[in-house]
Amino acid sequence: MQILIKLIVFFLLTTCLFSKSLDFFVLENGLRVILLEKHNAPVVDVRVFYNVGSVFEKDGEKGLSHLFEHMMFRGSKNVGDEEHSQKIQRIGGTSNAYTSDDLTVYHQKLPSVELELALFLEADRMQHLIVNKEILDKEREVVKEEYRWRYENNPQGKMFLEARKIYYPNYNYKYGAIGKLDDISALSVEECNAFYSNYYSPGNAILVIVGDFNTPKLVEQINTYFSLIPRRKLVKPPFSLYKRPKGKVEATIATEFPTEMTTVSFHVPPAHNVKDLATLEMIGFALANSESSRLYKNLVKDKQLALGVFDYVLINKGSSLMMIGASHKPELSKKIQRSLWKEFKSIKKRGLTETEFKKIKNKLLTSKTFDRYSSSSLADGIGRAYLYSGKPDAYLKELEIYESITQKDIKRVASTFLIKSNSTTIHFVPELKEKK
Incomplete structure (x- = not known):
């Protein structure tokens, strides 16, 4: 009986959730957009995925993707230092980000009536992020402290970092998103700006929005905020599948x-x-x-x-x-x-x-x-x-x-x-x- 109830719940929820198919389109500047209406609550989740993570980092730049994730909250042309999160919090929403081996994701969850705010904030930092030495030095210290807290002073984290070097001896998953302290300490403003120019372009991003919205109206808003961001030459990340040497x-x-x-x-x-x-x-x-x-x-x-x-x-x-x-x-x-x-x-x-x-x-x-x-x-x-x-x-x-x-x-x-x-x-x- 318990299994039967679970299966009934499974089929009912699946039918309810996916009764409307998602919408997918690409702006002229290359930004890919995926929308899925879901009206069970008056909230929306807005995410921007950038196709860049630690696997794409060069020697001497290990940890740059994660460091840059921090810098994305430090202000853009029309948004002050740390105002991105503050503006979202004021209207009852939350915002955060994460970096993995393969990608970097920025996300906010907010009342659906405030959806336009998230579009404005994400578009502004996609095009007009402020990167300078003061911001870099501050966030560099934050990331170094995170490294010490999560890995150097954490036996479990330290253990997994060491194990990664054995699992992936000749591949960029070796160091994980946290990177290397020496590289983080040596990164320059010029390297950060080049990273931003290469990877934080519309053609290397995916905008995903799920929640309580009207699709035709939202498409117009997305065009308003994102379509005028110039297309930049897409730097295709140097990516290849890992080939493990055979043998125990x-x-x-x-x-x-x-x-x-x-x-x-x-x-x-x-x-x-x-x-x-x-x-x-x-x-x-x-x-x-x-x-x-x-x-x-x-x-x-x-x-x-x-x-x-x-x-x-x-x-x-x-x-x-x-x-x-x-x-x-x-x-x-x-x-x-x-x-x-x-x-x-x-x-x-x-x-x-x-x-x-x-x-x-x-x-x-x-x-x-x-x-x-x-x-x-x-x-x-x-x-x-x-x-x-x-x-x-x-x-x-x-x-x-x-x-x-x-x-x-x-x-x-x-x-x-x-x-x-x-x-x-x-x-x-x-x-x-x-x-x-």
Whole structure:
């Protein structure tokens, strides 16, 4: 009965949310626009995606994308220093931004009657951002402090930064969006202005708006604010898919964690391959996502070898990464690894049990359906999926892809990617116990 109720909710919400198709068009200056009306609440989510992230940064510029994200809030021709966020807050909205390996996103959520304000603010900083030494030096110190707080003084962040260098030894995902402190310290105003000119142009941006609006009226407003921004020569980011060298990789990293940890990671398909990544998500759920997962029951509850287990999938345009791991008692890394590989082998041969398969699929479908009830989640998903796939409606079709996964897919994907020649095993050891 519970499964039936979930499925009814899934179909009702899907029908309600997507009864109106989205609109997609391109302005003469190259700005791509995706609109989706959604009238369940008098709010709108406005996002500008720029096709630039840390993967595009040159040597000597590691961290520039993230630093520039901060500078975008420091004023433009018609908006004062930090007034962007202040203006949004005054009318009851919120604004923020984030930088990833592949993209940079600026977003605001606000009452639908104030939608025009967000258009004005985004258009002004797309064309008239102010970049000078005073702003650069202030934001440089903010970012350096963030680096120290999130990574240098954070054992978990520090651990993952070190692991990235092993996962991506010769690829720009190596340092992540935070970059390198030496590069951040040395960046000049000229480099920042060149970055702005190259990447913050209409032809390298996608405007996504989801919420309570009238499409014809909004199209006119978008033309008013954005169409006069000059087209600039598009600097195509130097991008290529990551090609992992074949062969098993093993490493030990000293950490400040008090317990040992072992992870086995696999390079898996890039972000546009939604079906294989969704299938891997199901496998991760079965292995380590909850107290009912295989590894938790085996390693934590029954054998009491591990203190906890976890799964994680980092989805990126150039190469995604799936990680399965456990924190455990000292000197047990090899036993943990054997248990992990035993489960990988079982899934490759037999798939999931029918109970696991149905439970996990229903759980993911329900969760992702409710995600789409939020204008913010919808806008973010639509923009990211478009940048990854080149298809404006890609995100709206993802639920159908999850629904289509079969046990055959589980075994196929596990057999393709969960193999030793594609594995990176890292044993994280407390510094005091590191073997010299």
